[in-house]
Amino acid sequence: MxxxxxxxxxxxxxxxxxxxxxxxxxxxxxxxxxxxxxxxxxxxxxxxxxxxxxxxxxxxxxxxxxxxxxxxxxxxxxxxxxxxxxxxxxxxxxxxxxxxxxxxxxxxxxxxxxQDRNLGRAMLTQEGVAFAQFGMDLRPVRTNEPFEELRPESAEDEWLSDLVNVQDGTSARDLLSQVAETGAMVVGAEYRPVSDDAPVTLALTCFRVEDPLGMPVALAVVASEVTARRRSRRRLTEAYRRAIDIGGSLDMAQVAQDLVEVLVPALGDMATVDFPDDVLQGRDPPLGEASTRTTAVRRTAAKSAHGPWPPQLLQPGELLPRVAESRETAPRTVGGVVVSDGELSRDILGRDPELMTRLVPEGLRQSLGCPLYRRGRLFGYANVYRTQESTPYDEADTKLMRDLCARTALAIDNAFRFNREHRTAVVLQRSLLPPAATDSAAAETAGAYVPAGGSVSVGGDWFDAVPMSSLRIGLVVGDVVGHGLPASASMARLRTAVQTLADLDLPPDELLTRLDDLVLRMKGEAEDPDGVGASCLFAVYDPVTRVCEMASAGHPPPAVVFPDGSVEFAPLVPGPPLGVGDNPFEVCSLSLPPGSVLALYTDGLVGEHHDPEQGMELLRENLRELCGSDRSLERIGADLIARRPSAQSTPDDVTLLLARTRAVPEGNMASWEYPADPAAVQRARADADAQLAEWGLEDLRFSTELLVSELVTNAVRYAGSGPLTLRLIRNRGLVCEVSDPSNTQPRLRRARSTDEGGRGLFLVAQLSERWGCRYRTRGKTIWTEQAIDDAAGA
CATH class of the missing domain: 3.30.450.20 (PAS domain)
Structure with missing residues (x-):
C-alpha cells in the first residue's frame, strides 16, 4: 500500500x-x-x-x-x-x-x-406501454408484450432498427447509435417501416441506461403508434396551407368557392357556403342576427368530393328556404360552431320532407357549421358534411373550422370594403366625365372609360371635349398617378382646371404649363408628394384652318386615321409629366383633312405591362381595320377596347377619346382687313351687311351691325397704327371676330348714368350668346357668337 x-x-x-x-x-x-x-x-x-x-x-x-x-x-x-x-x-x-x-x-x-429492478420490472410488464431494452451492441435484450404487438407481420427480430425516420429518412439503428454514443435522450421521433404497403407510424423515445458508477449498460426504447395522429396532423397542416389561398380574390363568390375547396376534403366530403343578398349586392349587412331575418340568403358555393353537386340539393345561386327559428337554430345567429351527428338536422327539418331533401345531403352522418362573422356583422354561413365517414368531429376539427371561417370572413369584409370604395370611385369618376358622345361644328367625338378590374381600384383617367371660341374644339385625355378616391378627386381638380384654362383660349403649351403649376401646388398640399402627378395630352382643332395643335406632358402621342385609311402617330415630342416643373412643352401642328379620326388614349389601351411599341403597333393595325367611314365612333371605340392587350385582366384603367374632324366650307367664311382709321367702322358695317345678305341672314343684320361697329371702334381706338381684321364665319351659328395688334384687356363694367362711354361691351354681351377674348402671339381677337335659326343655317 x-x-x-x-x-x-x-x-x-x-x-x-x-x-x-x-x-x-x-x-x-x-x-x-x-x-x-x-x-x-x-x-x-x-x-x-x-x-x-x-x-x-x-x-x-x-x-x-x-x-x-x-x-x-x-x-x-x-x-x-x-x-x-x-x-x-x-x-x-x-x-x-x-x-x-x-x-x-x-x-x-x-x-x-x-427499487431500480422493481421499476424496470414494472416497465416490462405494464400494459399499454411498449417497452424494449437493447444492449450497447444495439441488439435487442428483452421486450414486453405491447411492444411485440407493434411488430409487423413477417418482420425479423431486429425489425425496430430497420425503421426509417419520416422526416429525414435516417434509420432507427442510427438513432440507437446516436443515443448509445452521446447519451442524449430522443423523445417522440417518428419512424415507419420502409417496405410496408400501409405503413404505421411509431413515435420512439430512446434513452441510455447507466449503472451506479455512470457506466452505460443498456438502451431503453418506449414506442407508441401515432399513425392516426400523424394522419390527422398532416390533414390539418395541408388544410392550413391551402387556407392561404382564401381571400386571394376580391370577388366574394370566388372567396366562397375558395373556402369549400379547402373544407373538402379537409373536414368532410361535401361543403356549402351561403351569403345574404345584402353582401352579394354590396350592401353593408345589418349588425348581429338581424341579417338572417331581414334579408334573403343565397347559396353561393358548393362542392362534393363524389363528383357534381347532387341535383336534388339546393344549387349555387338559389335562395335558401326559410326555416322556422328554434332553440336548435340559435347557434347559427350567435356565432357558435354547430356540431351534429345528423340527427339535429333531421329533428329540425323532419317535419318538412321537401326541406329535408333540399338541404340535407343523403346519408349524412356528421356535420359542422360555422357563421362568417366580422365586426359584429354576419357575412354568411358555412357547412361541411361527412356522408361516408362516421368519425365524430373533435376539438382540432372545430378549431380548424373556426379558423377557416374567421379567415374567410376577413377576406369577405376586405372584398366588401374594396367593392364599396371601388363602386363609389367609379360613380364619382363617371359623374365627372363628360357625355360619352358630342357633336359640334369642329368634330363629332365619342369617349369610353373602363375602370381597372381585379384587385386594382379605379384610377384617375379622364377625357374631355371642350368647346372653344370660333367653332374650335379642345380635346384632352389624362392619367392621374394612383388609384381610388384620392386619384378621382385629383382628376376632378385637373379636369376643372383644364376647362377653365381652355375657356381662356390658351395655346396647348401654355395650358400645360399652368396645369403643371397646379399639380406642383397639389404636391405641396399632399401628405405623400410622391403619390401626386399626372400625364396629360391637350389638342386644339380649328375647323376653319383645319389645323390641329397639340402638346403632351408625359402622355403617349395620339393616332391619326386619315380618310384614305392610313394610320400615323403624331410626331409629338412629349414633355415631362405634370408636377415636375420648370420644363417647356413643345407644340406639334398637323393639317387634318375632313373626316380624319383622332384617337387619344391612356396607356391602359396599349397594355401597361407589355411592350409599349408592340401595343401601339397593335393599335395602329386595329385602327386601320376598324375606322371605316360608315362605322360609328362608339362602335369603333368598343371594338378597340375589346381588342386591347390584357383585355381579360384589365390591369389599369382604359380611356379612349375618338374625334372625327369636320371643316367649314370656304364659302362660309369671309375676312376683311382695315387700317386703324375711324372711317373703317363704316366700311366694316357695309361689308358685314353685304355678306349677311349673301348668306340669307337678314334677321341678324341689325344685331351684327351693332356688334361690328362696337368691336371695330374699340379696335381702332386701341390698335395704334397696326391694321385690324374682321372675320365672319357661318355654321350652326354666326361668329364675328375682330383682331387687332393690341394686348389691351377688354373689361365688361357697369357705366353710371353720367358716363359718356363704357356701355359697348355691355351691348356686345346682350346681343350675343357667347363672347370673349383670346390672345395670339401678337395682339388679340374679340369674338362673338349668335344663334341662327335652322332655315337660315340651311
Missing amino acids: TRPAGAAEGAAGTDGVAAALLDGQGRIVWWSRAATELLGWTGEEVAGKPARHYIADAAPPDRRQGPPGGGRTLRLRHRSGHVVDAEMRLVRPDSAPGVLVLAMASGGSGGGLD
Whole structure:
C-alpha cells in the first residue's frame, strides 16, 4: 500500500456508492468517505484489516441472487453494531492483484438497486406501454408484450432498427447509435417501416441506461403508434396551407368557392357556403342576427368530393328556404360552431320532407357549421358534411373550422370594403366625365372609360371635349398617378382646371404649363408628394384652318386615321409629366383633312405591362381595320377596347377619346382687313351687311351691325397704327371676330348714368350668346357668337 487508507478519504465514491480496495489477501488498503458514511468505520480503523471482519452474514435466500453483471446482496456490520443491507459489486483489474468492492445501501425492501429492478420490472410488464431494452451492441435484450404487438407481420427480430425516420429518412439503428454514443435522450421521433404497403407510424423515445458508477449498460426504447395522429396532423397542416389561398380574390363568390375547396376534403366530403343578398349586392349587412331575418340568403358555393353537386340539393345561386327559428337554430345567429351527428338536422327539418331533401345531403352522418362573422356583422354561413365517414368531429376539427371561417370572413369584409370604395370611385369618376358622345361644328367625338378590374381600384383617367371660341374644339385625355378616391378627386381638380384654362383660349403649351403649376401646388398640399402627378395630352382643332395643335406632358402621342385609311402617330415630342416643373412643352401642328379620326388614349389601351411599341403597333393595325367611314365612333371605340392587350385582366384603367374632324366650307367664311382709321367702322358695317345678305341672314343684320361697329371702334381706338381684321364665319351659328395688334384687356363694367362711354361691351354681351377674348402671339381677337335659326343655317 503506497499511501495510508485514511489519506484517500477525500476521494469519495460517486453518488453515494461506497468503495473499498482490497489486496490479494483480502485486506483493506483504501476506504472511501462514502464507505465511512455507510458503516461508520474510518479509513485508519480499517486499514490493513481483512474485509471479512465487516460482513455480518449472508443475505436471506430470497435476496441472495443479485442483479446481472456479478452483483449480490450482503449484510454488513455497522460500527454501532446494527446490520446494513447492501448491494455489492466486485471489479477486478486486468493487470494488478486485488479487487475493488462497490457497495450501496439497499434501503430495505423497496430502495436502492431493488427499487431500480422493481421499476424496470414494472416497465416490462405494464400494459399499454411498449417497452424494449437493447444492449450497447444495439441488439435487442428483452421486450414486453405491447411492444411485440407493434411488430409487423413477417418482420425479423431486429425489425425496430430497420425503421426509417419520416422526416429525414435516417434509420432507427442510427438513432440507437446516436443515443448509445452521446447519451442524449430522443423523445417522440417518428419512424415507419420502409417496405410496408400501409405503413404505421411509431413515435420512439430512446434513452441510455447507466449503472451506479455512470457506466452505460443498456438502451431503453418506449414506442407508441401515432399513425392516426400523424394522419390527422398532416390533414390539418395541408388544410392550413391551402387556407392561404382564401381571400386571394376580391370577388366574394370566388372567396366562397375558395373556402369549400379547402373544407373538402379537409373536414368532410361535401361543403356549402351561403351569403345574404345584402353582401352579394354590396350592401353593408345589418349588425348581429338581424341579417338572417331581414334579408334573403343565397347559396353561393358548393362542392362534393363524389363528383357534381347532387341535383336534388339546393344549387349555387338559389335562395335558401326559410326555416322556422328554434332553440336548435340559435347557434347559427350567435356565432357558435354547430356540431351534429345528423340527427339535429333531421329533428329540425323532419317535419318538412321537401326541406329535408333540399338541404340535407343523403346519408349524412356528421356535420359542422360555422357563421362568417366580422365586426359584429354576419357575412354568411358555412357547412361541411361527412356522408361516408362516421368519425365524430373533435376539438382540432372545430378549431380548424373556426379558423377557416374567421379567415374567410376577413377576406369577405376586405372584398366588401374594396367593392364599396371601388363602386363609389367609379360613380364619382363617371359623374365627372363628360357625355360619352358630342357633336359640334369642329368634330363629332365619342369617349369610353373602363375602370381597372381585379384587385386594382379605379384610377384617375379622364377625357374631355371642350368647346372653344370660333367653332374650335379642345380635346384632352389624362392619367392621374394612383388609384381610388384620392386619384378621382385629383382628376376632378385637373379636369376643372383644364376647362377653365381652355375657356381662356390658351395655346396647348401654355395650358400645360399652368396645369403643371397646379399639380406642383397639389404636391405641396399632399401628405405623400410622391403619390401626386399626372400625364396629360391637350389638342386644339380649328375647323376653319383645319389645323390641329397639340402638346403632351408625359402622355403617349395620339393616332391619326386619315380618310384614305392610313394610320400615323403624331410626331409629338412629349414633355415631362405634370408636377415636375420648370420644363417647356413643345407644340406639334398637323393639317387634318375632313373626316380624319383622332384617337387619344391612356396607356391602359396599349397594355401597361407589355411592350409599349408592340401595343401601339397593335393599335395602329386595329385602327386601320376598324375606322371605316360608315362605322360609328362608339362602335369603333368598343371594338378597340375589346381588342386591347390584357383585355381579360384589365390591369389599369382604359380611356379612349375618338374625334372625327369636320371643316367649314370656304364659302362660309369671309375676312376683311382695315387700317386703324375711324372711317373703317363704316366700311366694316357695309361689308358685314353685304355678306349677311349673301348668306340669307337678314334677321341678324341689325344685331351684327351693332356688334361690328362696337368691336371695330374699340379696335381702332386701341390698335395704334397696326391694321385690324374682321372675320365672319357661318355654321350652326354666326361668329364675328375682330383682331387687332393690341394686348389691351377688354373689361365688361357697369357705366353710371353720367358716363359718356363704357356701355359697348355691355351691348356686345346682350346681343350675343357667347363672347370673349383670346390672345395670339401678337395682339388679340374679340369674338362673338349668335344663334341662327335652322332655315337660315340651311
